[in-house]
Amino acid sequence: MRALALVALVVVAGCGTAEPTTGGQVTVFAAASLTETFTRLGEEFESANPGVDVVVNFGGSSGLAQQIGQGAPADVFASASPANMEQVVDGGGTAAEPVTFARNRLEIAVPAGNPAGITGLADFAHADARIALCAEQVPCGAAAKRAFEAAGVTPRPDTLEQDVKAVLTKVRLGEVDAGLVYRTDVRSAAGRVEGLAFPEADRAVNDYPIAPLAKARNAAGARAFVDFVRSDRGRAVLAEAGFDAP
Amino acid sequence: MTTTRRRTGGRLPVALVVPAVVGLAFLLVPLVGLLVRAPWGTLPTRLLSPSVGEALRLSLVCASLATVVCLVLGVPLAWLLARGDVPGRGVLRALVTVPLVLPPVVGGVALLFVLGRRGLVGQYLDAWFGVSLPFTTAGVVLAEAFVAMPFLVISVEGALRAADPRYEEAAATLGASRWLAFRRVTLPSILPGVVAGTVLCWARALGEFGATITFAGNFPGETTTMPLAVYLALETDPDAAIVLSVVLLLVSVGVLAALRDRWISGPS
Structure with missing residues (x-):
């Protein structure tokens, strides 16, 4: 019985196996309110860095923070609230101090x-x-x-x-x-x-913090994407969507 | 009723037992995970909080009312699909299952389009009768009934199609009207199917989330059912969400087990 249960676990776990790491992929977990801007920034980042593939997972910040805490494969986290970023920081999950990149009112x-x-x-x-x-x-x-x-x-x-x-x-x-x-x-x-x-x-006013993650499989890509979001171009896209500069 | 188990001889075939056990584990392991992570120490105090009782009461009331709506409308609908000479029955049958495949949130939006304040029908309800369904407990019942009714209809229709129509014909030759034959002959013979469908329907209504929050919104005491409370608790307090889920699970398993003993495997 125990052996069968184990088999079941293996089968179930096998269904969830992540795709293999591709060198040029940057996986970004971003708050749902960033859907329009980060989709656009991801495309611009890709065209500025040929061979790089940006994959963005949009969702509620608290849910994303929980997923990161449970080991979801993310390189960058952009949160709609400092509290959810704090959760990830407390879990030792960020590779650098989070910085506020936008504000929303x-x-x-x-x-x-x-x-x-x-x-x-x-x-x-x-x-x-x-x-x-x-x-x-x-x-x-x-x-x-x-x-x-x-x-x-x-x-x-x-x-x-x-x-x-x-x-x-x-x-x-x-x-x-x-x-x-x-x-x-x-x-x-x-x-x-x-x-x-x-x-x-x-x-x-809500602060939006962003940080590269400690368990990033693409640490260089993560840092580069964070820098891009904070660049003049990144700020311009965010401002156009109605965000305030930090 | 087919409750007597007969040994048909020989050992249980491995080809069936292995996948069956894997399937059982697949369904039960997540439940074990929930129970393992439940904050048992603080459970009693959390359970006694008024908001939990309120959400649980609302959930049970709404799911039961939704089930009544489904029975009143769904059993006749199943009869029509199984026995009525309606043109395009295959298409109708497929349409009845739409709420099963529709993401519940989309179902909720569709209900808003029809019954909302500016909806096709809702605007007249509002203008003529001053009735507005979104954000009310009645809205919760409607959303749950919309999502749960196919479960009842499919079960009852299956039972009807398996039942021998010759009994109804015999009743008719003895002078019974179709309505009398339905009540006195058909309904008793398909009762197990109706009960099974009712149980499924109630369980689905109890766990309903997407259509409810979209159509009826979320307000404590009026529209916040357990699944909505679980979802919101998950945002800030996962422990509370686990407690709520465990409560919902225990109550629903308890009710279903009690019903099963009483109605399904009991002596007929």
Whole structure:
């Protein structure tokens, strides 16, 4: 029985075997909010370095940090929150000190035409306004909490979504009157949602740290990619998407 | 019911036993992993937190209501597919299984397109009756029923097609209407299939995540079922997520085992 269980384990483990290391591959684990920018930066990095192949795995920062902690084959980690980067650092997972490469600020997102006439954070306290926020467990929810505290407003959300893109979807479909998302999300959905900047957003800015990882199979490639993200070109792409410079 | 085990002679064939045991291990080893990593020391205090009780209660209520919806609509649908002379039955049967292959999140978005505040039907529900389903407990029930109903329909339809239609015909020759024959002859004969389908349907509804969070959102006490609570706990507190998962597992295995004893292998 034990032998059979072992066989089963081997069979199951065999299914998950990673592909062999290719010298020129850089595997980047990046926060979901970096999807547009890092896809583009990866392509530009590839054309600037012939023979190099950038593979980006996008996901929630906390999930990515857990995957790295469990030994996922990543060369670079770009997180949407310092706390998740800290998790990786504490596990001895980074090859260099993480650096902040971008900042993101919250904006109020409303459906095109702003049917409910939302003007500011104070409207999030109205019982008859339909509101979507991120759950406090994810970075955009933590940032929203800081913004509401700064504004002295107690929001009355109808739903606490699992990530910022889910909030954006609810706004885009008109299922809610307003939501709090990042400015970069409003830009990515230009035309279908409208963004309203609000003063308290200054108090809830999210830092995005990046670091090459200790267990990188392509250490040189990892460092080069981090440098590229922090270069003038990298900053230009990030700024275009709505990120603030660090 | 076929619960009597008969030895058909000879040893169990290795060609069947080996893959069966591997399959069993494949299904159970992840469960063992969960139990090994569970923070048993802090388990009691975590279990007594009100948010766990609230999510568990909501999960059980919604999954049970969704199962009732599936039974009321699904059994007749299965009957139609198995017995009704509907044109294009093969296509219909394939369409019924769509929620099985559709990623649940997409199912949730599809429900929003139809029943959302600006959806095809939802806009009229909102304008005429002031009814809005997203972000409500009713929305959770609908999302779960959408995803779980195919399990019931497929089981019941299978049972219907295996059942001998001549009994219904005999009932008809004795003057029973089709409705009476269905209730008094067909339904009792397919009961094991209905029960098996109900159990599958309930279990699927209990574990539903994607369609629920997309269509009904997530708000404690109203739409936060156990799977949603597990997912969010995983973001910051994996230990809490494991506790919630273990609770969900124990409750569902307990209920299913109890039902099985009572309905499936019990004397008929």
